[in-house]
Amino acid sequence: MSAEHKGLQGPAMLAGTSAVRAAVGDTLLRARALLQRRETAAAQRLYQGVLLIDPDNVEALHLLGVACLQAGDAKQAEPLIVRSLKLGLGRAWNIANHGAVLVALGRYAEALAVLDKALQLDANCAPALLALGNALLALGRWPEAQAAYEQALANAPGLPEAWCNRGKVLRALNRPADAMISFDRALRLEPANDEARTHRGHALRDLGRTEEALRSYQLALVARPKAPELLALCGSLLTDLGRDLEALGCLDEALLQRPNDVQLLYQSCVALDRLHSHADLLTRCDRLLALAPDHPVAWLARGNALQGLHRYPEAVEAYGNAVARDPSLTDAWRNHASALRMLGRYADALDDYDRALAKTGANAELLYNRAATLQQLGHYDEALTSYEAAALVPAETAQALYSQAMALQQLRRDSEALACYRQARETDPNHGIARRSEAFCRLLTGDFAQGWLQHESRWSAGDTIFHRRYTDRPMWLGAEPVTGKTVLLHAEQGFGDTLQFCRYAPLVAALGATVVLEVPLALKPLLGSLRGVDLLVAQGGVTPPFDLHCPLMSLPLAFATNLDTIPAEVPYLQADPGRRQAWRQRLDEVSAPGRFRVGLAWSGNPRHNNDENRSILLEHFAPLYGLDATFISLQPLVRERDKACLAQSGIVNLGAELSDFADTAALIDALDLVICVDTSVAHLAGALGRPLWVLLPRVPDWRWLLDRDDSPWYPTAHLFRQDKPGDWPATIGNAAQALSGWIAEKRAQR
Known part of the structure; x- marks a missing residue:
C-alpha cells in the first residue's frame, strides 16, 4: 500500500473504508446475479462502477471481461481478463475464460496453449473443455472437438453451447441424425437458442426433411426477427418446396436490409425465373449484374427474362455472355439454342446443342431439343434417332426424366412416357410441369378418369400460378348441389380453350344454377349466342356476387367426362x-x-x-x-x-x-x-x-x-x-x- 494511503488511517476513514467495501461487495453480488441471467449490459455497468472505486479489483476485472465476451466484444474482453490473471487469478476456470476469448478472436494456436494450462490444473474443467472444443471445431479437427465436447458434457451436462456445438461437429462428420439429438438437447436447456434452432434446420435439411427444416428456421426468426441470413435460408427452402412466391417475399425482405448482397439477389432471380415474372426478373438481373458483371448465371437469368419477353436477339446476346464466362453452363447453351430457334436460326441452334453435348455427354434434355431442331430443319429421320437417344439416357433428376418422357411420347411409347412422368414428379414433387404433362399424356391416350384429376395440378406449374384467380372463394368441382346458387365460370387460358369448354355452361344451368360466364373481351360478342348463360362479363370488368366458381377447364372433371359423355352437340355457338x-x-x-x-x-x-x-x-x-x-x-x-x-x-x-x-x-x-x-x-x-x-x-x-x-x-x-x-x-x-x-x-x- 502506498505512503499516501498509510497516512489516511484515522477512525473516520476506517469507517468509510468499511462502508465502501460493503458497497463494493454488494455491487459485485448484484453484478454476478445479472451476469448469470445474461443481462450483460446491466452487469457491465455495475462492474465498471466497481472499477472506478477499486481499479485493481480482480473479480470486477475478470467478470467485466466475461460480460464483454458474452456481449460479443472479445477485443475489449481480452485486456480485462489478462489483467485479472496478472493480478493473481489463476484458477482453471479463469484461464479457461482467457482461452475462450482467444477462440473468439480467432487466435486458435494461442487458445490451445492457454487451455492446455487450464486443463493441467483441472482436467475436468467444463469451461476449458468447451473452449477447447470450440477451438478444434474452428480448426476443422472434428473428432478431437467431439471428444472435448463430450468430456465437457460428462462433467456439466447442462451446457447448451456444448450440446449445440457438438451437433455442429456431428453434422461436419456427416451424422445429421445424431446432430439432431444434440440440437434438441440444447433447445431443451435453452428454448430460445436461435443458433441451435438454425443448425437444427441445417441437420433437417441434410436429412431431406425440408418442411421441418423450414419450420426450424422460421422459429429461429421468432428470436431474431428479420435476420437476413435466416430469411435467405427460408427463401432457399421455400424455393426447394416450389413455393416460389413465398420465397420471393422472404428474399425481398432480406434485400431491404442488404440491398447489395449478391447471393440474395441471385436467389431472388431464381424465384422470379421460376415464377415466369419476366419483367421483374430483368430488372433484378440488371441490379445483380451492376454489382457482379461477370456472374454467368445472372447473364443466364437475364437471357431467360428477355426470352420470356420475346426479345430474342437480346436473349441470344445475354446467353452468349453467360457461356463466354462459363462454357460449362449447359442451361445457357440450351437456352441460347432455344432463342436462336425462335429467330429461325435452326442450323446455329443445332450447333449449340452439339457443342453442349460434347461437353456433357449424353443428356436427355439436350438430345430432346436437338431432335426438335432437326425436325425444323426437315431432317425427320435424324430427329427420330435423336429422340431415341434421349429416351435411352439414364435419367435420375426430375428434369431429365421429364425430357425422357417427352422423347418417349414422340416415339409413341406412351406407357413408358407415363412411367417417366410419374417418376419425375416422385423425384421432385414440386416439378409442376411434369405433373401437368403426365395429366396431358393421360388425356391424350384417353384416360380421362385419371387425366382430369391430375389436370388440376396445372396450377402448381410456374407458368400458370399467376393466372389462378378467385382462390379465396369456394370452388365447385361437381360434388355439391348448385340449385338456386350463382356459379361463376371463368376462362383461364387461351381463346381456343374458352371456345372449347364454354360448351359446359348449359350443363351447369341445367343443374339449376344461375350461370355467370367470364371470358376475354374479344370473345364476348360471340359468346352471347351460348345457351344457359344468365350473365356474360368480360375479364377485367365488374363480376357480380356469386356462391361458387369453376375455371372452364375444370368443368370436365366436375361432370366426370369420359369419351362417351363428351357434350358434343354442335353448333353450340352461332354466327350473327x-x-x-x-x-x-x-x-x-x-x-x-x-x-x-x-x-x-x-x-x-x-x-x-x-x-x-x-x-x-x-x-x-x-x-x-x-x-x-x-x-x-x-x-x-x-x-x-x-x-x-x-x-x-x-x-x-x-x-x-x-x-x-x-x-x-x-x-x-x-x-x-x-x-x-x-x-x-x-x-x-x-x-x-x-x-x-x-x-x-x-x-x-x-x-x-x-x-x-x-x-x-x-x-x-x-x-x-x-x-x-x-x-x-x-x-x-x-x-x-x-x-x-x-x-x-x-x-x-x-
Whole structure:
C-alpha cells in the first residue's frame, strides 16, 4: 500500500473504508446475479462502477471481461481478463475464460496453449473443455472437438453451447441424425437458442426433411426477427418446396436490409425465373449484374427474362455472355439454342446443342431439343434417332426424366412416357410441369378418369400460378348441389380453350344454377349466342356476387367426362346472321362464281408454349392453295416470315377486315370448308359445326387424342396427322390429295 494511503488511517476513514467495501461487495453480488441471467449490459455497468472505486479489483476485472465476451466484444474482453490473471487469478476456470476469448478472436494456436494450462490444473474443467472444443471445431479437427465436447458434457451436462456445438461437429462428420439429438438437447436447456434452432434446420435439411427444416428456421426468426441470413435460408427452402412466391417475399425482405448482397439477389432471380415474372426478373438481373458483371448465371437469368419477353436477339446476346464466362453452363447453351430457334436460326441452334453435348455427354434434355431442331430443319429421320437417344439416357433428376418422357411420347411409347412422368414428379414433387404433362399424356391416350384429376395440378406449374384467380372463394368441382346458387365460370387460358369448354355452361344451368360466364373481351360478342348463360362479363370488368366458381377447364372433371359423355352437340355457338350475310357479299366480290371457298389458318399465337410444333410456314401450304378453289386467309395476324409468300400465293387476305371473333365466326359460317392447324380457328369452326380439317403434329395437344381421324369434341372435324415428328410436307400432301378429291366430289354433287 502506498505512503499516501498509510497516512489516511484515522477512525473516520476506517469507517468509510468499511462502508465502501460493503458497497463494493454488494455491487459485485448484484453484478454476478445479472451476469448469470445474461443481462450483460446491466452487469457491465455495475462492474465498471466497481472499477472506478477499486481499479485493481480482480473479480470486477475478470467478470467485466466475461460480460464483454458474452456481449460479443472479445477485443475489449481480452485486456480485462489478462489483467485479472496478472493480478493473481489463476484458477482453471479463469484461464479457461482467457482461452475462450482467444477462440473468439480467432487466435486458435494461442487458445490451445492457454487451455492446455487450464486443463493441467483441472482436467475436468467444463469451461476449458468447451473452449477447447470450440477451438478444434474452428480448426476443422472434428473428432478431437467431439471428444472435448463430450468430456465437457460428462462433467456439466447442462451446457447448451456444448450440446449445440457438438451437433455442429456431428453434422461436419456427416451424422445429421445424431446432430439432431444434440440440437434438441440444447433447445431443451435453452428454448430460445436461435443458433441451435438454425443448425437444427441445417441437420433437417441434410436429412431431406425440408418442411421441418423450414419450420426450424422460421422459429429461429421468432428470436431474431428479420435476420437476413435466416430469411435467405427460408427463401432457399421455400424455393426447394416450389413455393416460389413465398420465397420471393422472404428474399425481398432480406434485400431491404442488404440491398447489395449478391447471393440474395441471385436467389431472388431464381424465384422470379421460376415464377415466369419476366419483367421483374430483368430488372433484378440488371441490379445483380451492376454489382457482379461477370456472374454467368445472372447473364443466364437475364437471357431467360428477355426470352420470356420475346426479345430474342437480346436473349441470344445475354446467353452468349453467360457461356463466354462459363462454357460449362449447359442451361445457357440450351437456352441460347432455344432463342436462336425462335429467330429461325435452326442450323446455329443445332450447333449449340452439339457443342453442349460434347461437353456433357449424353443428356436427355439436350438430345430432346436437338431432335426438335432437326425436325425444323426437315431432317425427320435424324430427329427420330435423336429422340431415341434421349429416351435411352439414364435419367435420375426430375428434369431429365421429364425430357425422357417427352422423347418417349414422340416415339409413341406412351406407357413408358407415363412411367417417366410419374417418376419425375416422385423425384421432385414440386416439378409442376411434369405433373401437368403426365395429366396431358393421360388425356391424350384417353384416360380421362385419371387425366382430369391430375389436370388440376396445372396450377402448381410456374407458368400458370399467376393466372389462378378467385382462390379465396369456394370452388365447385361437381360434388355439391348448385340449385338456386350463382356459379361463376371463368376462362383461364387461351381463346381456343374458352371456345372449347364454354360448351359446359348449359350443363351447369341445367343443374339449376344461375350461370355467370367470364371470358376475354374479344370473345364476348360471340359468346352471347351460348345457351344457359344468365350473365356474360368480360375479364377485367365488374363480376357480380356469386356462391361458387369453376375455371372452364375444370368443368370436365366436375361432370366426370369420359369419351362417351363428351357434350358434343354442335353448333353450340352461332354466327350473327347480319354479319354472315355481309361476309357472303364480300366473298362474292373476291371469289369467282361456283368456286368452293376454303378458309386457311397456318399459324397460331407465336407466344404459345408449343407454337413451334403446331404452326407451319405458309410456303408449306402451297400444295393446298394451288388447287382449284378460292382460299381465304383466316389469320388475324400474319407473321413477317409469311408476308411475301402470302402476297404471291393468290390467297385472299381478309385478316385486316376481321374486327373480332364474332366477325371471324360469321366469315367461317360463309365458307365451305376450313383447313387449319391447332389454333383457336379450329375450335371456332368446330363450335359452329362447320366442315373442318385440322393438321396435327405427331404428338398433338391432348384434346385431339391419338390414332383417329375424327374428334369426339367436334363431330364435323377431320384430322390429318404427322407420321414422323415435324414432317409437315407429307401431312399437307395427304390433305391436298384429300382436298382434290373433296372438290371433285362436291362438284359432282352439284
